[in-house]
Amino acid sequence: MTSPTVEEFLPRSASPADLAAWSQVYGDGRREQGGAAPSAAVLAERLASQEEPGVLRWAVRPAPGAPVAGAAELRPRRAADPRPGLLRLFVAPAQRRQGLGRALLHRVLHDAAAAGLDRLQSLVLAGPPGEPFALAVPGARTLLRLRLQEQPVDDPSVLRLCRDLAERPPMGYRLAFWRGSAPEELAASFARVMNHVLDAPGAELQLPPRSWDVPGLRAWEADLTDDGAALLVSAAVHRAGGEVVAATAATVPPFGPTAEQHDTAVLPEHRRRNLARWIKAEQALRLHTLFPHIRTATSTVSADNEAMASVNRAVGYRPRAERLLVEAPLDPGA
Template structure:
């Protein structure tokens, strides 16, 4: 077995393709959606500065069968986020442990105090991570799926979308936010951190128009289509609630539901359910090849779970956000 640093710009074309294939398949298995391999390769080649990455092979000259990626967490200084995937035929041969050891060593040398990662609850990945010294579960998450190819789901969403709360009007866009709405949309996005556990997964930021444009560029860097459904307060003309989804560059078959937020003064009026129903209808109409939408929700976020259930979301699997101190992992591996 060999484990080596992986530098996309210096990798052979076959190795880059194999690395992206293992990463994309592993990401789909753990999150329900995947990054298209070609788009992932383009992103890695353009990344500056690059994240730390490794590639593992069963033997010298073999194809890449295990991958790892370590990124710093800007919202939590001293914390790194690790993604580690092994192709199914190569599992239980020590590849995961070897990749983890390299990542822990690199994190220790970089002065990183803690590593975080997400794993499927109850699966082999959880069993593997439980062997890491000092591991603790930070959040229990639920991967949910909304099947747009089942007739009753769009019908239910159309029914809920028709129940428009008074004093609000819908606004929808694909791509960048309209200039006159960008600032108020940004203020809404700043309240994503109000959700239970959100502060453990993202950093506070100033959501001015420039930040909105930078975020939009990040969300579409791989060719994804960005879709937003929002509620505008009729009296003020400002966005007070919004929900965000992305459609793969290929057009489907699975879209990702991201953040949903409502300004504090406009909560408990059904806005989240209304705009998410609107979003599902638009996805179904504009991208008929999209058969499902996936979303990951903190199990403690009971209001959002209730909203999703009303819109036809059903649980697929549990995921755990786990964390371990680097020093303990370095000593125990």
């Protein structure tokens, strides 16, 4: 039996056929995991035109010269500490259970250790085949159990829920909504609110430390929209002080019917006033109005974050899947 072959994948020097195949496997894998992903054509164009220092990629074939059937990408987890890497690894469904994933992972572990990383983190769907595959790596452990939730923003019953909440704004606050960059007069207070995303249970395991000022906020906004996505923000502004005290952000990709709900945060002194429900309801209504082709919004919430899960239920989110954040140490001498 022919053994799989694994090679480093360099998009800018890959053949058109290999670039298309790698992009197809990677995009399909992201969507299967519950995340939005560009079409293979859009992803291939982006990969071929971008330089991404520090990002490593590999491809696996079932035999030498065969089409690419598996894809892996490793990114530094944190800019301030590049030693943990975030791994995404996928094999085309028709090629699974043939040893391609094991061969690909073996090469990734070797190259990642050689590159100076000390551990890898990856999101996998709970249950087989992803969970047992990931936890078979020596020393692997589950850091966090995450609930993937979905809000059907084209569902009339969900829109009714959101309208009812939007029509009852908490006293003492007004709504601010924008697309793209935050208005200058709200940017500093919006940045302070976004720093409190790390108050959520398990957030420190998924996100780097934050102490954003306005330049830090602008960098985050640019990062979320560098693929052409539209950034939507709904915020609660305290009337007495004129500053943002709660906010929720989502991105609408330039492809597909699914928006991604990102950060939602409320300043500690303004919690338990239904601000999160209000702004998330307003966000869903604007998403539906501005982007009628969007059918759903997805959100990932830690299983320990019952407060946010309750908010999501109130605005029509439904369970879709469970994912695990898994970490494995790297042994440079292995």
